[in-house]
Amino acid sequence: MKIAQWMQQSGVAFGTSGARGLVSAMKDSVCFAYTVGYLKHLAALGEFAPGTQVAIAGDLRPSTPRIIRACIAAIRYMKGEPVFCGFVPTPALCLHAFARGIPSLMVTGSHIPADRNGIKFNRAHGEFLKSDEAAMRECDVTLPDGWFDATGALVTPVEMPRVTDVVPAFVARYRDFFGPDALSGLTLGVYQHSAVGRDVLVEIIEALGGKAVPLGRSEAFIPVDTEAVRPEDSALAREWTAGGALDAILTTDGDSDRPLLADRAGNWLRGDVLGILAARALHAAAVTTPVSSNTALEQAGFAKTVHRTRIGSPFVVAAMTDAARAGDVPSVGFEANGGFLLASDINHDGRTLAALPTRDSVLPMLCALVAARARGNDLGALVNTLPQRFTLSDRLVEMPTAQSQARLAQLAKNPAGGAAELGFTEACGPLSGVDETDGLRMTFDKGEVIHLRPSGNAPELRVYVEAASPQRAAELLQTGMDAVSTWRHAPQ
Numbered sequence: 001m002k003i004a005q006w007m008q009q010s011g012v013a014f015g016t017s018g019a020r021g022l023v024s025a026m027k028d029s030v031c032f033a034y035t036v037g038y039l040k041h042l043a044a045l046g047e048f049a050p051g052t053q054v055a056i057a058g059d060l061r062p063s064t065p066r067i068i069r070a071c072i073a074a075i076r077y078m079k080g081e082p083v084f085c086g087f088v089p090t091p092a093l094c095l096h097a098f099a100r101g102i103p104s105l106m107v108t109g110s111h112i113p114a115d116r117n118g119i120k121f122n123r124a125h126g127e128f129l130k131s132d133e134a135a136m137r138e139c140d141v142t143l144p145d146g147w148f149d150a151t152g153a154l155v156t157p158v159e160m161p162r163v164t165d166v167v168p169a170f171v172a173r174y175r176d177f178f179g180p181d182a183l184s185g186l187t188l189g190v191y192q193h194s195a196v197g198r199d200v201l202v203e204i205i206e207a208l209g210g211k212a213v214p215l216g217r218s219e220a221f222i223p224v225d226t227e228a229v230r231p232e233d234s235a236l237a238r239e240w241t242a243g244g245a246l247d248a249i250l251t252t253d254g255d256s257d258r259p260l261l262a263d264r265a266g267n268w269l270r271g272d273v274l275g276i277l278a279a280r281a282l283h284a285a286a287v288t289t290p291v292s293s294n295t296a297l298e299q300a301g302f303a304k305t306v307h308r309t310r311i312g313s314p315f316v317v318a319a320m321t322d323a324a325r326a327g328d329v330p331s332v333g334f335e336a337n338g339g340f341l342l343a344s345d346i347n348h349d350g351r352t353l354a355a356l357p358t359r360d361s362v363l364p365m366l367c368a369l370v371a372a373r374a375r376g377n378d379l380g381a382l383v384n385t386l387p388q389r390f391t392l393s394d395r396l397v398e399m400p401t402a403q404s405q406a407r408l409a410q411l412a413k414n415p416a417g418g419a420a421e422l423g424f425t426e427a428c429g430p431l432s433g434v435d436e437t438d439g440l441r442m443t444f445d446k447g448e449v450i451h452l453r454p455s456g457n458a459p460e461l462r463v464y465v466e467a468a469s470p471q472r473a474a475e476l477l478q479t480g481m482d483a484v485s486t487w488r489h490a491p492q
Contacts, residue, residue, distance in 0.1 A: 001142075002137065002138055002140055002141075003138070003139050003141060004137040004138065006030060006034065007137070010025050010026075010027070010030045012026055012030055012034075014133045015455075015456040016311065016312035016313075016455070017120055017127075017314070018106075018118050018120035018128070019118055019119050020116060020117070020119075021116060022115060022116055023061075023063040023115055023117050027152030028066065028069075028070040028152055029070075029143055029152035031067050031071055031119060032070045032071070032073055032077075032154065033141045033143065034119060035070070035075065035105065035119070036077065036078060038105065038136055039074070041132060041135050044135070047123060050078075050079035051079065052080050052102065053080070053083050054080045054081065054082055054103045055083040055096055055100075055102055055103070056068060056071055056075070056082055056104065056106075056107070057084070057086060057088050057104075057106055057107070058108060058196075059108040059196040059254045059255045059256075060087060060194050060254070061114050061254070062114060063114075063117045064087070064108070064117065067117060068084075071105060071107065072158055073154055073158045077147075082161050083161065084161040084162070085164050085165075086164075088166055088196060088197070088200065089170070089197035089200060090106045090120065090255045091170070091256070091257050091358060091361065091362070092169075092197070092200065092256075093106055093166060094358040095166070095173060095356060096170075098124075098126065099169075099354075101125060102124055103122060105120060106122075107120075108120060108196075108254060110258070111224060111225040111226065111254055111337075112458045122358070127314055127358050128314065129314045129318055167203070170204075171204050171207050173353070174207070174362060175204075177346075177351050177353040178208055178366055178370060179208070180208060182208040183205060183209050183210030183366075183369060183370075184209035185209075185210075186210040186211065186247045186248070186369065186377060187213060187246055187247055188211065188212055188248050188250055188369075189212075189214075189240055189249040190205065190213065190214050190215060190250055190251065191216050191249055191250070191260075192251070193217070193218050193222040193224055194218050194221045194222045194224075195251060195254060195256050196255055196256050197255075197362075198252075201251075201256070204362060204366075205250070208366070213246065215240055215249070221254070223254070224260070225253065226258040226259065226271055226337045226338045227271060228394050228395050234266075237267070237268060239266075240266065241264055241265060241266035242266070246264060247264055247369075248369060250262075250365050252361040253337075257358070257359035257360065258335075258338045258339045258359060259338040259339075259340075259364055261365045261368060261369075263378070263380045264379065264380070267380065269368070269383065270391055270392075271334070271335065271336050271338025272289065272292075272297075272335075273383060273386065274338050274365070275289060275297075275335070275338065275340055276297050276386060277364070277368045277382065277383070278340050278364035278367035278368060279334065280302050281367040281368070281371045282332060283348075284302075284331070285304045285305070285328045285331065286303065286305045286307070286323035286324070286326075286328035286330075286331040286332070287305070287307070287331075287333070288307040288308075288316050288319040288323060288331070288332070289306070289308065289316065290308065290309050290311040290316065290438065291309065291310070291437040292311055292391075292393075292438070292451055292464045293335070293336045294391045296387040296388075299387035299389065300387055304328060307320070307323060308437065310437055310438040311335070311336075311438045312456060313333075313335065313341065313359050316334075316341060317341060317343075317357050320332065320333035320341060320343040323343065324343040330342075330346050331344045334364065336464070338364060339360065340364040341357055342354075342356050342357065342360070342363070368382065388468060388469070389467075389468065390466065391465065391466045391473065392464075392465050392473045393463060394463050394477055395455065395460040396460060396461040396463070396481065396488070397459075398488075399454075399459055399460055399484075399487070399488060400459050401454045403487070403488075404452075404461045405454055407487050408439060408440050408452060408454070411440055411452075412434075415431060416430075419431050419442055422483040423479060423482075423483055424442065424444070424450055424480075425444075427475075427476065428444035428450070429444050429445045429446055431443075432445045439451060440453070447468070448466065448467050449464070449465060449466035449476075450463070450464075451464035451465070451466075452484065461487070463477065463480040463481055465480055
């Protein structure tokens with residue numbers, strides 16, 4: 001049957017980035033079928049044939065090794081050659097695969113809880129786009145006889161390939177561009193939790209001359225979301241920086257493609273602010289970012305063109321690639337979760353950083369740390385050079401996507417009336433504009449923003465706000481969360 005039917009039956013569908021679902025629903029048979037459908041789609045594009053290498057890696061979730069085995073079984077069933085890159089960051093996998101022009105897939109649920117997982121598919125030279133997802137849905141897949149039991153568990157033997165070490169090239173990428181002394185004199189905490197790149201990040205810091213101090217390593221999976229920082233992570237950052245020994249703290253989400261960077265006072269930088277700093281440091285001519293990102297980007301005025309898209313790296317990749325093709329280079333992209341993407345090479349002082357059109361957590365953090373050298377290694381002082389716009393976000397968990405969509409569709413019919421009913425008008429004044437690029441983004445007369453959007457990866461409703469001060473942004477976020485929290489149980 002078609003992949004679309006597999007998705008309907010299993011409940012494991014495409015989200016913002018790849019197919020994701022409950023671990024209980026991601027049976028071996030489902031993961032096998034999706035990988036076969038993916039390779040069939042690539043075969044139709046001329047990017048896969050018998051004998052083609054297919055790179056695969058995963059994060060540190062308990063369910064990841066099992067899913068990797070099912071995917072490797074599918075690659076071999078399709079007569080491909082699996083290249084197992086181990087448990088490494090998504091951008092390290094992509095750097096290896098894109099450089100060789102081979103397909104790759106990453107088993108990861110990113111920042112979502114460990115009871116969920118996913119498979120992120122890539123094409124030979126870039127991310128899977130929404131057009132690829134639509135085509136893959138139409139691929140027919142039939143399971144081979146005798147390979148799975150009645151519960152969908154893989155019963156045929158799978159020999160795991162030896163690990164291909166992709167980490168040295170990933171470390172060299174940054175050392176060769178920034179230089180071996182770029183972080184000299186800096187003492188940097190590395191919040192390791194359960195991020196797959198926790199040890200790689202230490203290697204990179206040391207390769208650039210910095211001192212790395214590992215912190216908070218966990219053997220249990222911790223769902224660190226770089227876009228909605230947990231209160232306990234804020235508390236940890238303040239605790240670790242209290243003694244004044246650290247210049248900054250670095251960490252990433254589960255598959256280490258999204259960064260989180262704290263200054264010497266333990267304040268976590270917003271991902272969109274980090275993206276602006278990195279784009280400015282790289283002298284980007286064209287910047288692509290989702291509609292939810294901080295509008296300080298436009299106010300900063302360094303980019304020749306700014307493109308706003310729906311939320312999700314496939315949309316950012318498509319638009320930033322178009323900008324590069326139009327000659328607006330360097331062309332970069334970033335997301336509010338901090339992931340930074342390069343559509344074109346960066347050339348600086350005789351050194352070249354090759355394009356990497358997928359989310360990279362390391363590059364924006366290094367750009368900010370190096371740029372802060374001119375301001376006494378003070379990230380806070382560097383952030384203060386940007387126009388004063390402040391964004392915050394949170395999420396209403398266990399909110400079914402269909403229910404969120406229904407609520408927003410109702411609100412979109414009469415946004416002014418709905419904003420008043422939710423208390424937004426009383427808090428922010430009259431509604432001045434609505435943007436439905438992704439969810440419902442409401443801008444009010446004083447320039448304040450409340451943006452509601454169903455998550456593409458989990459049953460959550462995201463709330464984004466923007467204001468002229470951190471305190472006001474916090475007030476707006478509370479207003480937004482209080483309003484939507486009534487949606488869980490109220491009649492539609």
